[in-house]
Amino acid sequence: DIQMTQSPPSLSASVGDRVTITCRASQSISNYLNWYQQKPGKAPNLLIYNTSSLQGGVPSRFSGSGSGTDFTLTISSLQPEDFATYYCQQSYITPTFGGGTKVEIK
Amino acid sequence: EVQLLESGGGLVQPGGSLRLSCAASGFTSSNYGMSWVRQAPGKGLDWVSSISGISHSGGRTYYADSVKGRFTISRDSSRNTLYLQMNSLRAEDTAVYYCAKYLGPRTSIFDCWGQGTLVTVSS
Numbered sequence: 095d096i097q098m099t100q101s102p103p104s105l106s107a108s109v110g111d112r113v114t115i116t117c118r119a120s121q122s123i124s125n126y127l128n129w130y131q132q133k134p135g136k137a138p139n140l141l142i143y144n145t146s147s148l149q150g151g152v153p154s155r156f157s158g159s160g161s162g163t164d165f166t167l168t169i170s171s172l173q174p175e176d177f178a179t180y181y182c183q184q185s186y187i188t189p190t191f192g193g194g195t196k197v198e199i200k
Numbered sequence: 201e202v203q204l205l206e207s208g209g210g211l212v213q214p215g216g217s218l219r220l221s222c223a224a225s226g227f228t229s230s231n232y233g234m235s236w237v238r239q240a241p242g243k244g245l246d247w248v249s250s251i252s253g254i255s256h257s258g259g260r261t262y263y264a265d266s267v268k269g270r271f272t273i274s275r276d277s278s279r280n281t282l283y284l285q286m287n288s289l290r291a292e293d294t295a296v297y298y299c300a301k302y303l304g305p306r307t308s309i310f311d312c313w314g315q316g317t318l319v320t321v322s323s
């Protein structure tokens with residue numbers, strides 16, 4: 095299995111801040127990396143797929159980059175509705191998820 | 201509108217069985233790969249099982265090592281419904297179980313999720 099490691103596990107930020115979350119794969123996964131947002135008591139929601147493709151309806155303040163083993167999710171200007179937990183997931187082989195990054199209000 | 205609605209969760213004793221259902225609407229689920237993903241209380245997401253689209257790989261099935269031999273994924277195309285038969289349940293299977301649809305063939309990108317159903321394994 096490919097292990098996915100996210101950092102940091104949690105972060106505190108203010109509305110308007112630029113936020114970056116990283117995800118590292120235990121082996122190269124090309125660009126087969128996806129990001130999800132999950133709010134408490136809700137199902138995950140696909141934000142970005144194949145490293146940098148924005149899912150329909152997702153605001154443009156979300157962006158993704160990277161390749162091989164190292165990837166980032168960036169929120170350019172954090173909004174109140176963005177406080178949530180974010181997960182990366184590799185779709186190179188049998189899917190595996192990162193441990194999550196909880197974005198909290200500072 | 202594409203929707204997934206899970207049902208069948210509940211409290212079951214260790215060693216017991218449960219069958220989860222996921223009713224799809226707004227699309228023909230047999231044309232897409234579908235998965236079950238679970239989330240233990242306060243924990244992260246954990247892929248459980250997948251079934252490929254019939255047109256892609258004839259409905260091939262895949263399982264996480266932790267559930268292989270105990271869980272069975274299947275679908276009823278006439279009902280547009282996905283199932284997960286869970287046998288020999290253990291305390292560590294306690295989780296919210298989500299069904300999820302793949303974005304397209306030859307991908308394991310989850311573009312639509314159900315609301316989840318809670319399975320609690322306890323005596």
